[in-house]
Amino acid sequence: xxxxxxxxSGLFKENPTFxxxxxxxxxxxxxxxxxxxxxxxxxxxxxxxxxxxxxxAIRKLVPDKIRIAAYVIVIAGFVTIVDLLLKAFLxxxxxxxxxxxxxxxxxxxxxxxxxxxxxxNKVTDSIVDGLAMGLGVTGALVIIASFREIIGNGTWFxxxxxxxxxxxxxxxxxxxxxxxxxxxxxxGINLIRLRGKADV
Amino acid sequence: xxxxxxxxxxxxxxxxxxxxxxxxxxxxFLGVSKNTGTAVGMGMAVTFVITISSVMTWxxxxxxxxxLGLEYLRTLSFILIIAGLVQLVEMFTQKSIPSLYNAxxxxxxxxxxxxxxxxxxxxxxxxxHTFEEALVYGISSGLSFTLAIFLFAGVREKLEASxxxxxxxxxxxxxxxxxxxxxxxxxxxxxxx
Numbered sequence: 001x002x003x004x005x006x007x008x009s010g011l012f013k014e015n016p017t018f019x020x021x022x023x024x025x026x027x028x029x030x031x032x033x034x035x036x037x038x039x040x041x042x043x044x045x046x047x048x049x050x051x052x053x054x055x056x057a058i059r060k061l062v063p064d065k066i067r068i069a070a071y072v073i074v075i076a077g078f079v080t081i082v083d084l085l086l087k088a089f090l091x092x093x094x095x096x097x098x099x100x101x102x103x104x105x106x107x108x109x110x111x112x113x114x115x116x117x118x119x120x121n122k123v124t125d126s127i128v129d130g131l132a133m134g135l136g137v138t139g140a141l142v143i144i145a146s147f148r149e150i151i152g153n154g155t156w157f158x159x160x161x162x163x164x165x166x167x168x169x170x171x172x173x174x175x176x177x178x179x180x181x182x183x184x185x186x187x188g189i190n191l192i193r194l195r196g197k198a199d200v
Numbered sequence: 201x202x203x204x205x206x207x208x209x210x211x212x213x214x215x216x217x218x219x220x221x222x223x224x225x226x227x228x229f230l231g232v233s234k235n236t237g238t239a240v241g242m243g244m245a246v247t248f249v250i251t252i253s254s255v256m257t258w259x260x261x262x263x264x265x266x267x268l269g270l271e272y273l274r275t276l277s278f279i280l281i282i283a284g285l286v287q288l289v290e291m292f293t294q295k296s297i298p299s300l301y302n303a304x305x306x307x308x309x310x311x312x313x314x315x316x317x318x319x320x321x322x323x324x325x326x327x328x329h330t331f332e333e334a335l336v337y338g339i340s341s342g343l344s345f346t347l348a349i350f351l352f353a354g355v356r357e358k359l360e361a362s363x364x365x366x367x368x369x370x371x372x373x374x375x376x377x378x379x380x381x382x383x384x385x386x387x388x389x390x391x392x393x
Contacts, residue, residue, distance in 0.1 A: 021371060024230065025315050029223035072283060076276040084272060099322045102275040106313045108227060175221050176382035183368075183375030191367040 003128050010132025016109045017140035018189055023109040027141060028101050028178040034157045037145030038138065039093045040100065043082050045134025047104050048113060050078040052130035055118040071114045072105070079104045108136060147181050148172045205336045212340040218316050219348040220382040225316035227347055230374060232307070239353035240346065245307040246330055249289060250317050252377025253282050254338030257321035258331060276319045279346045286312045314346050351381055 016022045023044075030040040054074050062070045083101045086094040094101065104110065113133055118126040149155055152172030154162050171177045218224045225246070232242045257278050267270055290308045293301040311317060320341045322333045355377050364373050 016372065024226035025223050028226060069283070072277065072279055076279050080272060080275050083275065099319055099326065100313055102322055103224075103315050103319055105275055105279050106315045107311060111313070136244070171383075174386065175223065175384060176379045179375050179379030179382055183372045183379065187368045187372035190369075190372065198275055 003125070006125060006128045007118055007132040010129060010134075010136045011139065012136075014133075015136040015140060016112070016133050017137055018186065020109075020112070022112055023107045023137065024067055025103065026107065027106065027144065028175075028182060030097055031141055031145040031178060031182075032173045033149050033153070034142060034145045035093070036096055037141035039086075039090070040097055041134070041138025041141040043086065043097075044104060044107065044137050046082055047075065048134040048137075049080075049127055049130035051075045051110055052113055052118040052126040053123060054078075055114045056097060056121060056123045056126035059119050067119065068115075071111065075110055075114070076105050076200055090160045109133060144178075144182055144185060146188065147185065148177060151181070152177060201332075205332060208333060209335075209336055209340040210391075211393060212337060213347060214385070214388040215358040215393075217348055217385050218319070218341050218344045219387075220378070220385045222245075222319070224319040225314050225345055228310060229352065229378070230371070232310075233349050233353040233356055234348060235275055235357055236353045238307075241303055242307045242310075243342070243346025243349050244303075246311055246314060246316060246345050247339065248287060249308075249311045250320055250340045250342040250345075251335070252289070253285050253317055254320050254324055254334050254341075255331075256281055256285060258324055258329070258334040260327050274322070274325065275318075278318055282317050282321070283312045316341060337342045348381070352378060355381065 010016075014020060017027055026040050026044070031037045037167075051074055053070075055071060057072070058074075079102060082104070086097075086101060113129060114186075117129045121129070146156060149157075150161060151169050152174075153170075154160060154166040154168040172181060212218070216222060219226065219229050228242055228246070233239050260277060260281060261274065264273060265277065286308060290301075293308075320338055324337060329337055356374065359373065359377065368376070
């Protein structure tokens with residue numbers, strides 16, 4: 001398989017968040033600001049690449065029956081590493097992402113890639129796949145977080161956009177806003193897709 | 201003491217609903233909520249597992265990991281405990297309570313990857329809960345999940361028959377519906393406890 005195809009499928013065609021709808025909990029919980037969304041996305045990317053690498057490397061050694069248990073341990077190990085690194089070097093981000101960093105262990109995106117890609121493909125392809133899927137998640141989280149932060153707080157990445165006269169709609173950064181804005185973004189993507197089909 | 205635990209339970213079920221406010225367990229919340237019957241079945245299975253797992257993980261964390269200075273193994277050991285526990289519960293109910301097993305059967309294996317279970321276990325440690333608090337927090341988180349998924353399934357049953365614009369059909373409208381229910385739950389934030 002060509003590397004560029006793997007990249008493209010992770011970023012667009014099979015985007016884990018917008019197309020496959022995997023890993024919804026962190027998607028909704030960490031997108032109240034762009035900073036958190038980006039931090040979460042990059043943490044997921046790091047875990048995905050490492051887990052794909054390790055699982056692809058041991059794919060011929062692990063008996064089929066215990067492969068799920070083996071994946072869990074590999075993934076939990078890398079998540080712990082990321083968790084400790086964040087605590088040590090980015091304590092503020094680690095605090096605001098809270099339990100969602102250790103919860104990457106049960107993120108279905110990582111399981112899905114381990115099971116459907118890394119367990120069947122070469123190590124190099126698997127690393128590229130991890131990078132592509134991870135960046136797909138990161139991009140999606142940053143897009144959702146941009147909408148929420150701009151509408152709900154009037155800022156982007158902490159920078160004020162509209163001056164002090166802007167009255168932010170706080171609802172967008174509260175939990176209900178997360179559900180509604182994500183729903184509307186998915187609806188918007190559907191709308192573009194339906195338009196595209198109608199034209200052809 | 202009793203009053204304190206009651207307040208903890210009410211806060212967990214209503215004010216800080218695990219699904220609608222804390223965003224835990226969104227996957228089964230969206231996936232297994234097409235009708236109220238299965239939703240309640242899933243809720244019950246989750247409540248059952250969370251209650252046992254929050255007690256077990258509390259014991260392991262306080263009597264094994266902390267004294268030995270192995271806090272960094274927390275995530276790893278918790279997920280193994282939960283996976284093992286789910287397997288054990290499955291075998292136990294299959295042998296001794298077949299009726300319960302048949303009712304919950306298909307949902308049980310799914311619970312391992314439900315982030316409410318691991319989330320509650322981690323929050324118990326993070327918030328320094330005592331044993332009683334961990335037990336109450338476990339049960340009420342399960343009930344909190346059940347309440348949310350039951351309400352959502354009720355709305356979704358009605359949604360099936362309604363005329364939704366083509367581009368919002370399916371997932372988008374489900375998310376917007378969940379958002380509206382979450383707005384209702386924001387009202388509980390004003391509770392004086």
